[in-house]
Amino acid sequence: xxxxxxxxxxxxxxxxxxxxxxxxxxxxxxxxxxxxxxxxxxxxxxxxxxxxxxxxxxxxxxxxxxxxxxxxxxxxxxxxxxxxxxxxxxxxxxxxxxxxxxxxxxxxxxxxxxxxxxxxxxxxxxxxxxxxxxxxxxxxxxxxxxxxxxxxxxxxxxxxxxxxxxxxxxxxxxxxxxxxxxxxxxxxxxxxxxxxxxxxxxxxxxxxxxxxxxxxxxxxxxxxxxxxxxxxxxxxxxxxxxxxxxxxxxxxxxxxxxxxxxxxxxxxxxxxxxxxxxxxxxxxxxxxxxxxxxxxxxxxxxxxxxxxxxxxxxxxxxxxxxxxxxxxxx
Numbered sequence: 001x002x003x004x005x006x007x008x009x010x011x012x013x014x015x016x017x018x019x020x021x022x023x024x025x026x027x028x029x030x031x032x033x034x035x036x037x038x039x040x041x042x043x044x045x046x047x048x049x050x051x052x053x054x055x056x057x058x059x060x061x062x063x064x065x066x067x068x069x070x071x072x073x074x075x076x077x078x079x080x081x082x083x084x085x086x087x088x089x090x091x092x093x094x095x096x097x098x099x100x101x102x103x104x105x106x107x108x109x110x111x112x113x114x115x116x117x118x119x120x121x122x123x124x125x126x127x128x129x130x131x132x133x134x135x136x137x138x139x140x141x142x143x144x145x146x147x148x149x150x151x152x153x154x155x156x157x158x159x160x161x162x163x164x165x166x167x168x169x170x171x172x173x174x175x176x177x178x179x180x181x182x183x184x185x186x187x188x189x190x191x192x193x194x195x196x197x198x199x200x201x202x203x204x205x206x207x208x209x210x211x212x213x214x215x216x217x218x219x220x221x222x223x224x225x226x227x228x229x230x231x232x233x234x235x236x237x238x239x240x241x242x243x244x245x246x247x248x249x250x251x252x253x254x255x256x257x258x259x260x261x262x263x264x265x266x267x268x269x270x271x272x273x274x275x276x277x278x279x280x281x282x283x284x285x286x287x288x289x290x291x292x293x294x295x296x297x298x299x300x301x302x303x304x305x306x307x308x309x310x311x312x313x314x315x316x317x318x319x320x321x322x323x324x325x326x327x328x329x330x
Contacts, residue, residue, distance in 0.1 A: 003211055009265030011204040014197045014310055018055055023232040026051045032183035035176060044250020045257070046153055052231040052251060053258040054191060056100025058198030060263045064270035068206055070215075070279075074268040077283035078322075080124055080256045082229040084290040087252055090233075091240045092308030098241055113246055116156055118295065120257035124149070127260050128284040142268025149261035181288040201205060229255075256291070286318045 029051040030043060056072075056079055063071040127145065209215065232255055238247035239261045293314060 004208065007204040007207040007211070010193075010200055011208065011296060014200040014204060015065060017197035018058075018194060018201055019231065021197055022052070022054055023234075025190025025194060026231055026235060028183045028187040028190060032180065032187060035179050035183060042157060044118065044247040045254035046156055048247070048251045049234070049254025049258050049290055050262075051187075052235065053255050053263060054194045055065055055198060055231065056259055057266070058194045059201070060267045061270065062199045064267045067271075068273040069267050071205065073264065073280055074283060076264050076267070077128070077287050079229045080259055081290050081315065081318055083232055083252045083255050084294050085311045085318065087229065087233050087236050088249070088294065089238045089308040089311030089315065091248060092311070094237060094264045095101045095240045095245075096305040096308070104107070113250070114298075117249060117253050117298070119152065120253040121291045123152075123297045124253075124256040124260045125288050127264075128287055132278055132281060132284050137271050139271075142265045142270075144199075145261045146269065147263030147265075149258065149265065150233045152257070152261075213294050218305050253294075282321060286314070286321070290318075 026048065032047075034043075056075055059075050060072040063069055063075075131141070160283055176241075231250060236251050239248040239251070290311075293311065297303060297310070
């Protein structure tokens with residue numbers, strides 16, 4: 001029991017530092033985007049989503065290079081399930097309770113915004129299916145996933161239809177230049193903090209898993225997955241409560257897209273060993289179910305606390321299954 005104390009303390013401290021550093025990086029990345037005149041619609045799916053995926057990226061870098069790529073893959077899939085079921089589910093319940101309204105009208109999303117969100121949901125669903133059924137988890141596949149992320153992100157950023165109104169009054173050139181330097185420096189410091197703290201987090205998690213006789217992917221898919229999703233949790237629920245629903249949905253779905261393309265791609269690129277994705281079949285199944293359920297609820301035309309409850313119930317079912325409380329017959 002005493003052997004667990006040190007890695008547990010390290011894990012808690014590292015997770016706290018990870019979340020604090022992520023918050024610094026996220027806030028300044030958003031400010032940097034706003035200072036450059038980019039609309040908030042595109043920030044959600046691209047800049048904010050990539051920023052809130054920094055913990056997953058850091059975990060991927062250190063776990064893949066240290067031969068523990070299973071931690072990163074479990075974290076990616078577990079984070080996607082937490083993003084959709086936990087964050088959107090809880091956000092919908094709190095949003096409808098605050099407004100005391102029965103429905104959140106999805107028509108508020110512009111058609112081009114819905115196209116982007118549906119693209120993210122489709123990508124986050126189809127890639128795990130292809131990996132578990134047809135494609136080997138090789139470095140070539142990793143390069144392909146990173147290329148998909150780069151290509152789609154570029155298309156979204158440069159798509160004129162997604163541009164929203166410019167925020168704020170014109171800023172003088174010198175003042176704007178100083179702001180950009182400050183935001184860039186603070187975002188960089190936040191990223192460094194994320195990378196360093198994630199290194200300690202992965203090491204302590206693997207130690208705990210080994211000492212407890214639990215598979216590393218189980219812990220990565222639950223504790224770390226929720227922990228690394230905490231930036232999305234805090235940011236997106238606040239965004240929904242402040243009536244920035246499209247920003248919140250863009251961040252959540254964009255994070256899932258980023259995880260399954262950029263993060264998973266980097267993991268496959270850097271991993272020194274060949275991975276068998278089929279061992280993650282349970283996580284893949286729940287990830288696909290979460291995406292399909294979210295698409296159906298959005299496509300149906302209205303979201304309320306009931307839809308949030310359905311998503312939370314799916315997440316409870318996932319936790320019960322992954323922790324061995326609920327066992328499905330083969």
